[in-house]
Amino acid sequence: MDMQASKKKLGLKEKYAHMTRGLDWETSYQPMDKVFPQATFEGIKIHDWDKWEDPFRLTMDAYWKYQAEKERKLYAVLDAFAQNNGHLGVTDARYINALKLFLTGISPLEYVAHRGFAAAGRNFPGVGPRVACLMQSLDEIRHAQTQIHALSNYNKHYDGFHDFKYMIERVWYLSVPKSFFDDAFSAGPFEWMIAIGFSFEYVLTNLLFVPFMSGAAYNGDMATVTFGFSAQSDEARHMTLGLECIKFMLEQDPDNLPIVQKWIDKWAWRGIRVLSLVGMMMDYMLPKRVMSWKEAWEIYFEQNGGALFGDLARYGIKVPECLAQCSIDKEHISHQAWATFYQYGGAAAFHTWMPTDDEMDWLSAKYPNTFDKYYRARFTYWRDEAEKGNRFYSNTLPMLCQVCQIPMLFTEPGDPTQICYRESDYEGEKYHTCSDGCKHIFDDEPQKYVQAWLPVHQIYQGNCFPEGTDPTVEGFNPLAKVLEWYHLEHGKDNLDFEGSRDQKNFDTWRGMATKNT
Amino acid sequence: MAVTAMKDYKFSPADTQDKFHGGQLLYVGWDDHLMFCAPFAYCLPPTTLFSDLCEKILANSFGYHPDWKKVDFTAASWLKSGKPWQPDMTKSIGELGLKHKDVLRLKTPGLKGIDGTCS
Numbered sequence: 001m002d003m004q005a006s007k008k009k010l011g012l013k014e015k016y017a018h019m020t021r022g023l024d025w026e027t028s029y030q031p032m033d034k035v036f037p038q039a040t041f042e043g044i045k046i047h048d049w050d051k052w053e054d055p056f057r058l059t060m061d062a063y064w065k066y067q068a069e070k071e072r073k074l075y076a077v078l079d080a081f082a083q084n085n086g087h088l089g090v091t092d093a094r095y096i097n098a099l100k101l102f103l104t105g106i107s108p109l110e111y112v113a114h115r116g117f118a119a120a121g122r123n124f125p126g127v128g129p130r131v132a133c134l135m136q137s138l139d140e141i142r143h144a145q146t147q148i149h150a151l152s153n154y155n156k157h158y159d160g161f162h163d164f165k166y167m168i169e170r171v172w173y174l175s176v177p178k179s180f181f182d183d184a185f186s187a188g189p190f191e192w193m194i195a196i197g198f199s200f201e202y203v204l205t206n207l208l209f210v211p212f213m214s215g216a217a218y219n220g221d222m223a224t225v226t227f228g229f230s231a232q233s234d235e236a237r238h239m240t241l242g243l244e245c246i247k248f249m250l251e252q253d254p255d256n257l258p259i260v261q262k263w264i265d266k267w268a269w270r271g272i273r274v275l276s277l278v279g280m281m282m283d284y285m286l287p288k289r290v291m292s293w294k295e296a297w298e299i300y301f302e303q304n305g306g307a308l309f310g311d312l313a314r315y316g317i318k319v320p321e322c323l324a325q326c327s328i329d330k331e332h333i334s335h336q337a338w339a340t341f342y343q344y345g346g347a348a349a350f351h352t353w354m355p356t357d358d359e360m361d362w363l364s365a366k367y368p369n370t371f372d373k374y375y376r377a378r379f380t381y382w383r384d385e386a387e388k389g390n391r392f393y394s395n396t397l398p399m400l401c402q403v404c405q406i407p408m409l410f411t412e413p414g415d416p417t418q419i420c421y422r423e424s425d426y427e428g429e430k431y432h433t434c435s436d437g438c439k440h441i442f443d444d445e446p447q448k449y450v451q452a453w454l455p456v457h458q459i460y461q462g463n464c465f466p467e468g469t470d471p472t473v474e475g476f477n478p479l480a481k482v483l484e485w486y487h488l489e490h491g492k493d494n495l496d497f498e499g500s501r502d503q504k505n506f507d508t509w510r511g512m513a514t515k516n517t
Numbered sequence: 518m519a520v521t522a523m524k525d526y527k528f529s530p531a532d533t534q535d536k537f538h539g540g541q542l543l544y545v546g547w548d549d550h551l552m553f554c555a556p557f558a559y560c561l562p563p564t565t566l567f568s569d570l571c572e573k574i575l576a577n578s579f580g581y582h583p584d585w586k587k588v589d590f591t592a593a594s595w596l597k598s599g600k601p602w603q604p605d606m607t608k609s610i611g612e613l614g615l616k617h618k619d620v621l622r623l624k625t626p627g628l629k630g631i632d633g634t635c636s
Contacts, residue, residue, distance in 0.1 A: 041523045188521070340554040378552055378636035396578040398555040399544040399620070407555035408546075417635035419546055419556065421620060423598060429530050430618040432544070445520045450530040457532045460540065460560035 012057065019059040021050075024127035038123040042188040044260075045253035049126025052248055055240050056132075063135055066233075067142065074146055074230045081223040082153045088513055091219040092287035093158075093506035094497055097350040099151055099224065100160040101281060102212055104349055105177050107147040108168040112181040114140035116192055123189040129248075132241050136197075139234040143227075150227045157509075158502050160349045163487045167349060170464065171486050172455035173277075173341075175405045179452065180274050184267070186448075190249065191263050197242035199267035203308065205235060206300040207275055211282045214290040243308075250315040257316050265320040266444070269437035272326055273404040279334035280341065283363065284355065292366035293334040297326070322437040325413045331370040332416055335363075336409050339378065343394040344407075346479065349488050351497035354383040374416050391496060397456045401434035402449050403441050410434045426450065534617040543610060544620040545575060549628065549635040552582055556620065563611030567604045575623070584628045596622040 010018065027035050039046075080086075090096065114137050121133030148164075155161035168174050184195035213228030246264075249256045279293035291299075301323075309319045338352075345352035355363065360379065363371045382392050398407035412418045422439040424431045426446040433439040442449050458464050462471060465481040483490050492501055520526040534541055537560050546556030557578050561570070571590055579585045595602045598620060604613055615621075630636040 037523065042521055188523075336554065339551075343552075343554055374551075374634055374636075377632040377634045378630075381552075381631045381636070390581075392552075392581055394553065394578075396557040396559070399546075399558045400555075409554040411551075417549060417551065419548075419551070421546075421556075421599060421622075423620065427530075429533065430616070430620075432618070432620060444518050447520045447526055447528065451528040452531060454532065456558050457542070460542070460558070461532075461536050462538065 015059055016054075016057045019061070020054070020131045021127055023131075032125060036123060036125040038188050039125050042190045042259065044190045044249055044256050046126070046249075047252055049124075049128065051251070052126050052128035053244060054128050054132060055244060056237055058135060058237070060131075060135075063138070067138075070230050070233070071142070071146075074226055075149075077226040078150055078153070078223055081226075085509070085513070086222055087154055087157055088506070088510045089220045089222075093502050094285065094351070094353065095215075095219045095221070095287050096154060096158050096502060096506075097160070097352075097497070098212070098215060098281050098285040099154055099221070100158075100350040101277065101285070102224075103147065103151045103161055104164045104167050104171070105174055105277060106208070106212075107144055107151075108165060108174075109177055109181050110140050110144035110147065112185060113196060114138075114144060116181070116185045116196060119185070120189040120192050120197075129193075129241075129245065132244075136234075136238055136241060139231075139238065143231050143234070146227045146230060150223045153223060157505065159489070159500070160351075160493045160502075162493075166487055170455075171349060171488070172344075172347060173406075175453065175455050176277070177274055179405050180270055183270065183448070190259075193242070193245045194260060194263040195267040195270070197238070198246045199242075199264060199271050201235070201238040202242035203268060203301075203305055204271045204275060205239065206304065207296055208278055209235060210300065211278055211290060211293075211296055215282065215286045218288045218290050219286060246312070246317075247315070250312075250317070261317060262444075264317065265322065266441050268320040269322045269435075269441065270404065272322075273406060273434075273438070276333045276337045276406065280337035283334040283366075284338040284359075289362065292363075294330045294366060297330040302327070322435075322440075325435070325437065328413045329410070331367055332374070332411060335367075335371065335375040336411070339375070340398075340407055340409050342382065343392055344398070345496065346393045346490075346494055347483065347486075347488075349486070349493050351495065351500050351502065353497040354379050354386065370416065386496070386498075397459060399432065400454050400456050401438050402431045402452055402454070403433055403438035405452065405454060406434060408432065408434050532618070537617075541610075541615075541617040543570075543615060544618070545570075545578075545623065546620070547575075547579055547623045547625070549625070550579070550582055550584065550630050552630065552636050553579065556622075561610060563615075564609045566607070566609050567613060568606040570610065571606070582630075584625070584630060587628055588625050592626060594624045594626075596624065 026032065033039070117133045117137035117140060121130045121137060124130050124133065151161060168178050184192050187195065209228065209231070213225060216224035216228065246260060249260055282290065282293045282296060309317065341348055342352045342354065360376055364376065385392060400407055408419060408421070410420050412420045420435055422433045422435065424433070424439060424442055424446070429450065431442055431446070431449070433442055455464070459478070459482055464485050465471065466485050469481050471478065480490065483494070488494060497503055532542070540560040540562055543559045543561055544556045545559065547553060559574060561574070576585065590606070595604060602621070
């Protein structure tokens with residue numbers, strides 16, 4: 001006989017109670033502290049996990065339903081984009097290099113975020129955050145997948161998209177985002193939540209997603225815009241989770257405040273350093289610009305972030321000190337980062353170029369205090385030399401910061417003509433950092449950073465050549481061997497945009513679509 | 518401060534001198550010449566003569582800059598870890614006491630880069 005089911009549907013509140021909080025139990029074969037070994041070692045004190053408020057009250061069945069609906073729409077757009085050769089509708093083939101940076105530098109982080117939130121969810125004894133972390137973990141792997149699928153269409157037509165998951169563990173500039181996530185993932189679950197859940201997903205996410213997705217919209221890339229939209233509703237949930245997590249920690253015990261403050265200080269700075277890559281993308285890589293990096297920083301950090309820290313002040317949280325420096329740096333970092341990629345363009349998996357006169361005028365207008373004074377002469381010189389056949393490629397490896405792993409390209413806060421050198425001595429070794437922010441992070445936990453996998457040092461140690469390479473043979477060309485080890489094809493994936501295969505193909509294909517010859 | 522961890526957190530440094538096949542790391546930046554975005558990193562045998570460093574190795578790295586041919590090493594000054602430092606051109610970097618991962622800054626008075634912008 002069929003079981004008699006109750007006709008009455010569960011209300012949302014009851015459903016939430018049964019399908020999240022009601023799934024928890026006290027273990028009996030093993031004590032709870034053995035089951036959740038990472039719950040206390042970071043020093044965060046939680047007295048009542050039931051005080052966790054979940055503002056979304058999402059249950060797993062509803063999650064699947066919403067996400068499946070979004071995926072259907074997204075993949076319909078991606079199919080249409082591929083079938084209609086949507087890639088030929090972008091403003092200019094230079095734009096495609098921003099996508100290469102995204103696929104190689106950002107998408108692998110989505111995957112690590114998936115793993116990290118799965119681990120955090122496993123390690124929190126409270127069922128509320130555990131379910132929230134589970135959902136965010138699933139979001140992150142979906143984001144990685146949808147980004148890879150959206151960009152795979154470009155891989156059919158353009159260079160540099162072919163091996164992002166291999167490159168993230170090897171290529172010099174990709175060690176910057178990779179080491180950022182490695183640092184967070186190797187911390188405990190609470191620090192992870194402040195590092196990624198709060199600092200990255202709440203404080204800095206708009207500075208990452210809005211520029212890339214608006215950049216895609218401004219430059220005619222519907223596929224990327226659509227995955228951006230698909231991810232956006234998840235991002236709203238992630239931001240809320242990050243904020244709830246920090247409030248929960250601060251409300252549970254006053255002893256948590258100094259620990260949380262230390263993590264906010266550290267991760268705000270770590271995140272801002274990674275975002276230098278976004279700054280240069282906005283100011284230099286988008287043929288049709290959305291806004292300058294400086295404007296984005298002012299809107300999304302100084303105004304929105306300012307309001308957030310205003311809110312958190314009642315818990316005793318202060319704005320991280322290093323941020324005073326950011327108000328100076330916002331005038332410089334995008335130019336400094338692009339100058340770096342331009343001169344190391346021989347070892348990058350995307351193309352580089354110098355801005356046109358019009359673009360330099362745009363930069364002057366957006367950066368009236370700095371562009372003409374410090375950068376225009378340098379860029380004009382390089383452009384003129386390139387036209388004479390003397391394009392500048394640096395032939396020597398740069399010194400890197402031990403913490404953020406970015407070449408030591410940042411200047412003193414008080415003097416934009418002077419590289420900022422900081423150093424620390426630890427157990428008989430010297431360690432160099434690019435800023436007070438990175439030095440402070442190093443000095444606080446030197447043991448964590450002495451093991452850093454710095455690409456330049458690894459190359460000099462001989463660890464970045466294909467297996468079987470003999471560096472002692474006559475005429476050995478280390479750069480060629482490093483590129484081979486990176487899976488980066490010299491002359492196709494790297495060097496100038498001008499004269500690249502991408503440029504030629506795009507022009508030819510677009511010509512076929514718009515002309516009769 | 519020690520890393521907050523569940524067990525002893527102790528790792529050997531990744532870049533000790535013994536890993537560089539007889540070489541030592543030396544970093545050199547050229548002040549007021551930001552055309553070179555960051556100081557350079559070199560891995561050199563301790564027997565490298567300072568004159569070879571200046572005339573061959575640095576010349577190879579910095580030679581693209583129109584100011585390089587105007588550099589007068591007799592008038593140049595150096596900073597090591599930000600403090601004044603006086604090399605003897607005829608000695609090797611080992612004899613001069615340069616240690617693994619030391620950082621030097623070359624200062625060339627009168628040379629201010631492209632159009633005087635420190636580029």
